[in-house]
Amino acid sequence: MEINNLYNILFREIEKNRNNTVFEIPDEKKIIYKDFENIINTIYINLKNKQVEPGDRICAQTSKSIEVIALYLACLKIGAIYIPLNFDYSIDELKFFIEDSKPKLFILDKKNKYINNDNLKKIIKLTLLEEISSSDCINIKSNIKTNTFNSNDNDIAAILYTSGTTGKPKGAALSHKNLSSNCLSLNKIWKFSSNDILLHALPVYHVHGLFVAINCSILSGSKIIFLPKFDTASVLEYIPKSTVMMGVPTFYNRLIEHKKLNSNLCKNMRVFISGSAPLTIETWNTFFKKTGHKILERYGMTETGMITSNPYLIEKRKAESVGWPLPEVKLRISKENLNLKDHLGEIQVKGPNVFNGYWNKKNKNTDFTKDGFFKTGDIGKIDNEGRVFIVGRQKDLIITGGLNVYPKEVEDHLNKINEIKESAVIGLPDKDFGETVVAVVVMEKNKNLTPKEIQNTILNKLAKFKVPKKFIFISELPRNIMGKIQKNILRDKYKDI
Ligand code: AMP
Numbered sequence: 001m002e003i004n005n006l007y008n009i010l011f012r013e014i015e016k017n018r019n020n021t022v023f024e025i026p027d028e029k030k031i032i033y034k035d036f037e038n039i040i041n042t043i044y045i046n047l048k049n050k051q052v053e054p055g056d057r058i059c060a061q062t063s064k065s066i067e068v069i070a071l072y073l074a075c076l077k078i079g080a081i082y083i084p085l086n087f088d089y090s091i092d093e094l095k096f097f098i099e100d101s102k103p104k105l106f107i108l109d110k111k112n113k114y115i116n117n118d119n120l121k122k123i124i125k126l127t128l129l130e131e132i133s134s135s136d137c138i139n140i141k142s143n144i145k146t147n148t149f150n151s152n153d154n155d156i157a158a159i160l161y162t163s164g165t166t167g168k169p170k171g172a173a174l175s176h177k178n179l180s181s182n183c184l185s186l187n188k189i190w191k192f193s194s195n196d197i198l199l200h201a202l203p204v205y206h207v208h209g210l211f212v213a214i215n216c217s218i219l220s221g222s223k224i225i226f227l228p229k230f231d232t233a234s235v236l237e238y239i240p241k242s243t244v245m246m247g248v249p250t251f252y253n254r255l256i257e258h259k260k261l262n263s264n265l266c267k268n269m270r271v272f273i274s275g276s277a278p279l280t281i282e283t284w285n286t287f288f289k290k291t292g293h294k295i296l297e298r299y300g301m302t303e304t305g306m307i308t309s310n311p312y313l314i315e316k317r318k319a320e321s322v323g324w325p326l327p328e329v330k331l332r333i334s335k336e337n338l339n340l341k342d343h344l345g346e347i348q349v350k351g352p353n354v355f356n357g358y359w360n361k362k363n364k365n366t367d368f369t370k371d372g373f374f375k376t377g378d379i380g381k382i383d384n385e386g387r388v389f390i391v392g393r394q395k396d397l398i399i400t401g402g403l404n405v406y407p408k409e410v411e412d413h414l415n416k417i418n419e420i421k422e423s424a425v426i427g428l429p430d431k432d433f434g435e436t437v438v439a440v441v442v443m444e445k446n447k448n449l450t451p452k453e454i455q456n457t458i459l460n461k462l463a464k465f466k467v468p469k470k471f472i473f474i475s476e477l478p479r480n481i482m483g484k485i486q487k488n489i490l491r492d493k494y495k496d497i
Contacts, residue, residue, distance in 0.1 A: 005151040006176040007076040017221030043074035046132040054079030056104040061085040063111045067133040079149030082158045084205035088463035153177035163406040171359035181352035182305035183215035196222035199242035201230040243270040248402030263292040276402035284319040305353040321387040347380045348373035398427030419447035439468035
C-alpha cells in the first residue's frame, strides 16, 4: 500500500540516489543520501525513545545544520508535527510559541544563546540536537523499527509561525498533502533532476529555505551546497559549482553590486529563482545585463506554499510578473469590499497547497471566503495572457530582507514603554532589504528617549529583524475621521529619508 506521508514521497527515488551527495558544507563535510538516512533514523529512534508519537509537536530553535534537516524529516516519518523557529526570537516570543503549540520536546543546539536560560528551562525541558542525532545515544535494546507513519492527507506535517495581523503570531498548520503537492508541482515545472546542485543560502525555518529549496532537492536526489547564511563572497565562490539558486531579492541586490558577477561565472547555472518579496525591475534588468540570466520570479506564502511561477522557458519569463498559477492552484482577483480601480483586487487562492487554517484558531471566516478561497491580503491583477502581477498589499505587512513583520506586534511593544504615548510602524523603501522597519513615535509630554534606548528596551522582547532601524519623532500622528492612523500619509511623507 502506498503511504502518502511526505517523507515517503520525498524519498521515493532513494534507491537510485543512495550514493549521491546530498549536502556539501564548504570546508567542512560532504554527506551522501545513505548516510543522511542513517542520521534521520538515529533521530527517529531517539525521538521514539522519548515517547514522541504521531501528532506530537516538536519545536526546534537551532542554527542551520544537516542535523536539523534530518530532525525535520524524522518528525515527518514519525508523523510528529515539526515547528521550526527563527534563531532570532526572544524568550517572550518563545514562551508564546510553547504555550500555543504545547510541544512534547523543545530542541536546541549548542550554538543557541538560550541553552542555559533559566526562564526557558522553567517552562520546558530542553533537548539537545547534538544528543539526539548522535548514534551513541541510541538505546540499542529499544528495538524500534523506523517505519513511516501512515498519515492521512490532512494530517499536519509542520506548523510555521507567521507574525500576525492582530499583534500575536499565528501558526500556519500545513498538511502532508499541502507540502507534497507543492513540491511535486515545482519539481516538474522547474525541471529538477539528480544532476542538479542547489546553492542554499536561505534560512531553514521559513517556507522558502525549507519546503521549496530542501523538499525540491531531496525529491529529485540532487545535491545541496549548504551555506550557513547568505554572504556575497561565498555565494559568488559557489555559483560556478551550482546549477540552481533560490534567493530573496536582497540576495540579488547584493550580487549585482559586486564586480565579480558576470556571465562567465554563471555559465553552469540553469536557473536563478527569486521570491518572498517583490523583485524590482531594476534588479531584474541589471542581473540580466550582467549575467544573461532572467531571474525566474515566483510568488507564495507560508499559508499556501507556492502559488504562481514564471515559466521555465526563458523567452516567456517576464520581469515584474510572478507568472502563472501552478497547475493545481485556482487563483482569482476579488474586488469584494475593495474600492480599487481597473482590474485590481485581492488575490485569493484555493488548491491542495493551501493550508486548512491556523493552529488553535477555529474561526476561519476572516481568513477564507465562504466558498473556501484563502484571502492572501495581496493586491494584484491578471493580464490578458493570464499572468499574475502583485501590485501591493492590503494587509499591513512589512517585508524586510524576505522576512515578514506585522507593525501591530511592534507597535504593541513600543506603546508599552512609559515614555511613549503612541506609535505607528511602517515599512519604507530600502535598496538592500526591499523595505526597512521604521517607527514614527509620539513621546509623552516632556519625555525623551534616544532611538538606541528604545531599541534596547524592545530587543529583549522581539526578534532583531522586527526592531525598527529608524525612528521619527513627531508631535501627533495623522488620523482620518474615524480616528484611524493614516499610515499612507506617513509612508509618503518619509519615503525619502
Ligand atoms: P511569507 O509567508 O513569509 O512567505 O510571505 C508571504 C508574502 O510575501 C506574500 O503574501 C507577499 O506579500 C510576499 N511575496 C512573496 N513572494 C512575492 C513576490 N514574488 N513578489 C511580491 N511579493 C511577494
